[in-house]
Amino acid sequence: MKNLKRILCLALCLMLTLACLPAMAAGSVKIGVLVADATGAEALAFRAYYEKYIAKAYDVEFIYSEELKTADGEKDAIDNFIVNNCKAVISFSSVDRPAQIEQCETAGIYYAVATGTLTDEEYEDFKNYEHYVGAIGPSLNTEFQVGYNMAAYYIDQGMTKFGMFGGAVPYRTDMHIYRAAGMLCAMVDKGGEGAAYQGVNKPDDIIGMIYGTGTIETGKIGNLELLAYVGGYDFDDAWFGKLAQMAGTEGIEAILTVGSGVDVLGSFVAGSSVKLATVDSFTPAMGEAMNSGIIDYVAGKFATSIGPIFIATLNAVNGQPIRNEEGCALALDQGYWVATNAEQFAQYYAVDSSEENPAYSKDILDAYAPAGVSYEDFAAFVAQYSFEEITALKK
Amino acid sequence: MKKPSLIKSLLLSLLIPCAVLLVLEIIALAKGVRLFANTDSWKLFFRAVANVTLTTFALSVNLDSGRFDFSLGAVAMLSATIAGTLSQQWNMGPWLTLAVAVCVAAGLGLIHGGIYVLTRIPPIIVSLGMALFYEGCAFAFTGGKGVSLVTRMDIIGFSQIGNYILVTAVAVMLVVLLLDYTRFGANYRALVSGQKIAVETGIHEVGNALGCYVVSGALMGVVGFIGMANTGSQQMALNFGSIGIMFTAFLPMFIGGWIGRYINKRIGIMLGAVSMALISLAYARFDTASSVQSIISALLLVLFLIYLNNEFAILSKFRKKQGAKA
Numbered sequence: 001m002k003n004l005k006r007i008l009c010l011a012l013c014l015m016l017t018l019a020c021l022p023a024m025a026a027g028s029v030k031i032g033v034l035v036a037d038a039t040g041a042e043a044l045a046f047r048a049y050y051e052k053y054i055a056k057a058y059d060v061e062f063i064y065s066e067e068l069k070t071a072d073g074e075k076d077a078i079d080n081f082i083v084n085n086c087k088a089v090i091s092f093s094s095v096d097r098p099a100q101i102e103q104c105e106t107a108g109i110y111y112a113v114a115t116g117t118l119t120d121e122e123y124e125d126f127k128n129y130e131h132y133v134g135a136i137g138p139s140l141n142t143e144f145q146v147g148y149n150m151a152a153y154y155i156d157q158g159m160t161k162f163g164m165f166g167g168a169v170p171y172r173t174d175m176h177i178y179r180a181a182g183m184l185c186a187m188v189d190k191g192g193e194g195a196a197y198q199g200v201n202k203p204d205d206i207i208g209m210i211y212g213t214g215t216i217e218t219g220k221i222g223n224l225e226l227l228a229y230v231g232g233y234d235f236d237d238a239w240f241g242k243l244a245q246m247a248g249t250e251g252i253e254a255i256l257t258v259g260s261g262v263d264v265l266g267s268f269v270a271g272s273s274v275k276l277a278t279v280d281s282f283t284p285a286m287g288e289a290m291n292s293g294i295i296d297y298v299a300g301k302f303a304t305s306i307g308p309i310f311i312a313t314l315n316a317v318n319g320q321p322i323r324n325e326e327g328c329a330l331a332l333d334q335g336y337w338v339a340t341n342a343e344q345f346a347q348y349y350a351v352d353s354s355e356e357n358p359a360y361s362k363d364i365l366d367a368y369a370p371a372g373v374s375y376e377d378f379a380a381f382v383a384q385y386s387f388e389e390i391t392a393l394k395k
Numbered sequence: 396m397k398k399p400s401l402i403k404s405l406l407l408s409l410l411i412p413c414a415v416l417l418v419l420e421i422i423a424l425a426k427g428v429r430l431f432a433n434t435d436s437w438k439l440f441f442r443a444v445a446n447v448t449l450t451t452f453a454l455s456v457n458l459d460s461g462r463f464d465f466s467l468g469a470v471a472m473l474s475a476t477i478a479g480t481l482s483q484q485w486n487m488g489p490w491l492t493l494a495v496a497v498c499v500a501a502g503l504g505l506i507h508g509g510i511y512v513l514t515r516i517p518p519i520i521v522s523l524g525m526a527l528f529y530e531g532c533a534f535a536f537t538g539g540k541g542v543s544l545v546t547r548m549d550i551i552g553f554s555q556i557g558n559y560i561l562v563t564a565v566a567v568m569l570v571v572l573l574l575d576y577t578r579f580g581a582n583y584r585a586l587v588s589g590q591k592i593a594v595e596t597g598i599h600e601v602g603n604a605l606g607c608y609v610v611s612g613a614l615m616g617v618v619g620f621i622g623m624a625n626t627g628s629q630q631m632a633l634n635f636g637s638i639g640i641m642f643t644a645f646l647p648m649f650i651g652g653w654i655g656r657y658i659n660k661r662i663g664i665m666l667g668a669v670s671m672a673l674i675s676l677a678y679a680r681f682d683t684a685s686s687v688q689s690i691i692s693a694l695l696l697v698l699f700l701i702y703l704n705n706e707f708a709i710l711s712k713f714r715k716k717q718g719a720k721a
Contacts, residue, residue, distance in 0.1 A: 038539065038633055039534065039539050039541070039630065039631035039632070039633060041540065044538070044539045044540055066633070066634060067633055067634060170684070170685070170686075215684075232685050234685045234688075235630075235639075236643070236675070236688075237439060237442060237443040237446060237447075237672070237675040237679075238439075238675045238676070238678035238679045238683070238688060239679075239685070240439070240442075240625060240626070241435070241436070241439035241443075241675065241676065241678075241679030241680075242679045242682065244435045244438065244439065245435050245436075245679060245680075248433065248434075248435050262543070262545055262628075263543075263626065263628050263630060264626065266543075266545035266626070266627050266628065267545055267551045267554070267624075267625065267626050267627035267628075270545060270546075270548065270551055270627065271548060283540070285540070285543035285545070285628075288543070288545070288546045289543075289545050289546060291546075292545075292546040294545055294546065
C-alpha cells in the first residue's frame with residue numbers, strides 16, 4: 001500500500017512536470033486572442049498567421065478563446081487570459097468592446113482591436129487609457145466603400161439587374177449594414193436621374209433605413225433594379241430555398257454579397273451565367289471557385305493584415321507604446337485587397353498564405369518594433385496596405 | 396376501440412398534410428404568390444421532405460426508447476466532412492460519396508451506442524458528450540476549414556428532385572422493413588412498450604440499442620450528404636452548434652405519432668415531414684423573416700402538444716355540441 005502511494009505520488013509529480021514543460025518551453029510573452037468566429041475561413045487564416053508565423057518569429061505564445069457570442073463569454077475569456085498571465089489581449093470579438101477595454105485596463109494588461117475599429121464616441125472614451133493600444137482595421141467608411149466599389153464594378157460593365165445577400169444585416173451587424181448600404185448607394189449614384197432607394201438617396205439616410213428595418217427592400221433604383229434579397233444565416237430548408245430562388249430569379253445578372261458568398265450561394269450559381277461577388281478571404285477553396293468561374297469578384301481581408309496590430313501590441317508590452325502627440329491610442333484604417341480574376345487571386349493568395357515569407361514578414365514588422373516609433377510613421381506604414389504597396393515594402 | 400375502415404384510415408392519415416396544404420394555398424392566393432412556382436420550389440419541398448423524414452426517423456428510433464440524442468447534427472456533419480474530403484481526394488462520384496457518408500455515420504452511431512451501453516451513463520449526457528466530440532473531430536479533421544465541393548458539379552448535381560424522392564422512398568422502405576417486419580424490429584417494439592418485461596422474456600436490449608444507434612447514424616449520414624451536396628460545402632460547428640437540426644424533427648415526430656393511429660407510424664412520420672416541408676416552402680415563398688418563422692414553428696408545436704394532451708376533453712366537448720345540435 002505504501003509503495004502504491006509512493007508510485008502514485010511520483011506519477012502525479014511526473015504529470016505535473018510534463019504539464020508545465022510546454023508552458024516553460026513556450027514564448028516569454030503570452031497574448032490572449034478573443035475570437036467571435038473560430039471556424040470561418042478568414043478567422044482560420046488569421047490564426048494560422050499568428051500561430052504558424054508570428055509565434056515562431058517572435059518570442060510570443062498566443063492563447064485563443066473559444067468562439068464567443070456573448071459579453072459574459074468575453075469577460076470569462078479575459079479572466080482566463082489574466083489567470084494565464086497574458087500580458088495583452090488582441091480582440092476579434094465585438095459583443096461588448098467597452099467592457100473588454102475596461103476589464104483589461106483594470107487588470108493592467110494591454111488591449112488591442114484587430115480587424116475593426118471603435119466608433120468615434122468609443123474612441124473618445126478610451127483613447128487615453130494607459131493599456132488601450134488601439135485599433136487597426138477597416139473603418140465603417142471602408143466597409144461602405146468596399147460595398148460601393150463592388151456594385152459599381154458591375155454597374156460600370158452595363159449590368160442593371162441585381163440580387164443581394166445581406167448576411168448579418170438582420171442582426172444589425174455594423175460592417176454588413178455599411179457594405180450593403182455602399183452597394184445601394186452605388187446603385188443610387190449610377191442609377192440615373194432621380195434614382196433613390198425607398199425614396200432616399202443620401203448614404204446616412206440609407207444606412208439609417210437599414211438599421212431601422214433590418215432588411216433591404218427590393219425594387220427599382222432609377223434604371224437599375226434590385227430583383228431579390230436574402231439576409232440572415234438561418235441554414236434551414238426555407239433559407240436555402242430563398243437563396244436558390246434568388247439565384248434562379250429571371251433576368252438577374254449579378255448577386256452582390258456582403259460576405260460568405262461562395263459558401264451560401266456557390267452551388268446555386270454554379271453553371272449559370274449569374275456573376276457572384278463577395279467580401280471574404282483568400283483561401284484555396286475561394287481560389288478554386290474563382291478558377292471555375294463560380295465567383296467573379298472577391299474583396300478580401302488578407303490574413304497578414306493583423307501583423308501591424310500585433311507589433312503595436314508587442315511594443316506596448318515591451319514598454320514602448322505607439323501614441324500620438326496627445327498621448328492617444330492608435331485608430332488606423334486598413335482596407336481590402338480586391339481580386340477580379342483568377343490570376344490576380346492566385347498572386348494575392350501566394351503572398352498571403354506563405355508561412356515562410358508572408359505579406360507582413362518579420363523584416364517589415366521589425367522596422368516598427370524599436371522604441372520611439374512615431375504615430376505618424378506607423379500610420380503611414382499601415383496606410384500602405386494594398387498588395388502593390390506591401391510587395392514594394394518587401395523589396 | 397373500433398378500428399376505422401381502410402378508407403377512413405387513409406383519409407385521416409392525409410388530414411394534416413392536406414389541411415396544411417389547403418391553409419397555405421389560401422394564404423398564397425391572398426398574397427398573390429404561387430406556392431409551387433418553379434423547379435426550385437419543388438426541389439426545396441422534396442429536399443425538406445427527405446431531410447425532415449430521415450432526421451425524424453433518426454431521432455425517434457432512439458427517443459421512443461427514452462434515449463435522447465443531441466449528437467444527430469454532429470454525426471451528419473462529421474460523416475459528410477469525412478466523405479466529402481475523401482471524395483475530393485479520390486474524385487469519388489456522388490453515390491459512392493453518399494455510401495461512404497452512410498457507412499461512416501453508421502460507425503459513428505455504433506461508437507456512440509457502444510459508449511452508452513458500456514458506461515451506462517444516461518443517454519442524454521452521453522449524447523451531449525458525443526456531440527461535442529464529433530464536432531471537435533470534424534474541426535480537427537479539416538483544420539477547421541470544412542469541405543468545399545462547389546466546383547464539383549457531379550456532387551452538386553445530386554440535388555435533383557428525382558434523387559430526393561429516391562432517397563426518401565428507399566429510406567422509408569428500409570426503416571419500415573427493419574422496424575416492422577424483422578425480428579430486430581419486433582424486439583425494438585417490445586422494448587419500447589416495456590423494457591423490463593421485454594428483457595425478462597429474453598430480448599437482448601444491448602444489441603438492440605446498438606442497432607438503433609447504427610440505424611440512427613446511417614440515416615444522419617444521408618442527411619449530412621444531402622446538405623453538403625445542396626450547398627457544395629460543409630461548414631464546421633463547435634460548442635453544440637450542430638444540435639439545431641434535431642429540433643426540426645419534433646413536430647413531425649408528434650404528428651407521425653398521431654397519424655400512426657391510422658396507418659404505419661413510419662409512414663405517419665413521413666406525412667408529418669411532408670407537412671413541415673410545405674411549411675418550409677411557404678416560409679421561402681412568402682419571404683418570411685426567420686424570427687417570424689421561429690415563432691410560428693414554436694406555436695405549431697405547442698398547439699399540437701396542447702391538442703394531444705387534451706384530445707379526449709376536446710373531442711368530448713365537440714361530440715356533446717354535435718349531440719345537442721342533433
